Amino acid sequence: MEYPKEWQLDVFLSDYPCMKVRPSSNTFLRLVGDFAFTADHPEHGELSDIFRLEISVPRGFPKDLPIVKEIGGKLPNLKHPDREDFHVNPDCSLCLGSPLRLLMKLAETPTLPGFAVCCVVPYLYAISCKLKNGGNLPFGELAHGRDGLLDDYAQIFGLTSRVSIVKVLFLLSLKKRDANKRPCPCGCANRLGRCNMRFKLNRFREIACRAWFNEHAKQLYLSLGEDKVLL
Ligand SMILES: [Zn+2]
Known part of the structure; x- marks a missing residue:
C-alpha cells in the first residue's frame, strides 16, 4: 500500500528508529518494533521506557484510528484479571482513549509522529508509571x-x-x-x-x-x- 507523504512516515521512523515497516496488507500499514520514548509530567516527573508495539495504520488515517497492540509481554494478557486496569481492550489492542477524543487530537496533528506523541506516548507514560509504582493510572481515569x-x-x-x-x-x-x-x-x-x-x-x-x-x-x-x- 502507498503511504501518503502527509503521514510523515519518514519522520516517525527517525523518531522511533527501532520501529520498522513490516509487510502490510492493502488496508493497513504495519509498524512493528521497540517503541522508546521519554516523557515528562509536571507532577509525576520525567520517565523513559520501551514497549514492543505493533501499530496498524488504516488506509483512512487520520480519519480512521490506528490499532496499537503491545506484543512484548509487558502488559497483562487477555486472561489476566488486571487487564482492564491497564486499559487493554478484549481484542488485545490498547485503549488509548475514547475514539472521538483521539480523532480530535489527530485533527490537530494528522501525522504518524503526531499520533505517536499525542495518543500513544501519554498512554504508555501512564502505564509505565503504574508498572513501576503500582496503584492507579496517574491520570484521571475513565470508566471502561x-x-x-x-x-x-x-x-x-x-x-x-x-x-x-x-x-x-x-x-x-x-x-x-x-x-x-x-x-x-x-x-x-x-x-x-x-x-x-x-x-x-x-x-x-x-x-x-x-x-x-x-x-x-x-x-x-x-x-x-x-x-x-x-x-
Ligand atoms: Zn440548544
Whole structure:
C-alpha cells in the first residue's frame, strides 16, 4: 500500500528508529518494533521506557484510528484479571482513549509522529508509571467500555445526559441542513439551527465522517438501556 507523504512516515521512523515497516496488507500499514520514548509530567516527573508495539495504520488515517497492540509481554494478557486496569481492550489492542477524543487530537496533528506523541506516548507514560509504582493510572481515569465513552463524550460536548449525547452523535450522522431542523439536544427547546450548540457540533463534522458518527451512535444507543425510550 502507498503511504501518503502527509503521514510523515519518514519522520516517525527517525523518531522511533527501532520501529520498522513490516509487510502490510492493502488496508493497513504495519509498524512493528521497540517503541522508546521519554516523557515528562509536571507532577509525576520525567520517565523513559520501551514497549514492543505493533501499530496498524488504516488506509483512512487520520480519519480512521490506528490499532496499537503491545506484543512484548509487558502488559497483562487477555486472561489476566488486571487487564482492564491497564486499559487493554478484549481484542488485545490498547485503549488509548475514547475514539472521538483521539480523532480530535489527530485533527490537530494528522501525522504518524503526531499520533505517536499525542495518543500513544501519554498512554504508555501512564502505564509505565503504574508498572513501576503500582496503584492507579496517574491520570484521571475513565470508566471502561461504554460507560467510559459516555463520560468522556459528556465532557467533550458539555452535556450531562446520556440520551443527549447519543442524540448529538445521531445529529452528526445527518447532513448539516437536516440536523439543523431537528430539536437541539442541549435542552434549549429550539431547533438545533437556532441554538449556538450548532457551532460546537459543526466542528466535529471535520474530524469524522457522517457514517462514522452513525455507526458510533448506534453502538452507544445499545448501551442506553431503559433510557432508549427518551430518544
Ligand atoms: Zn440548544
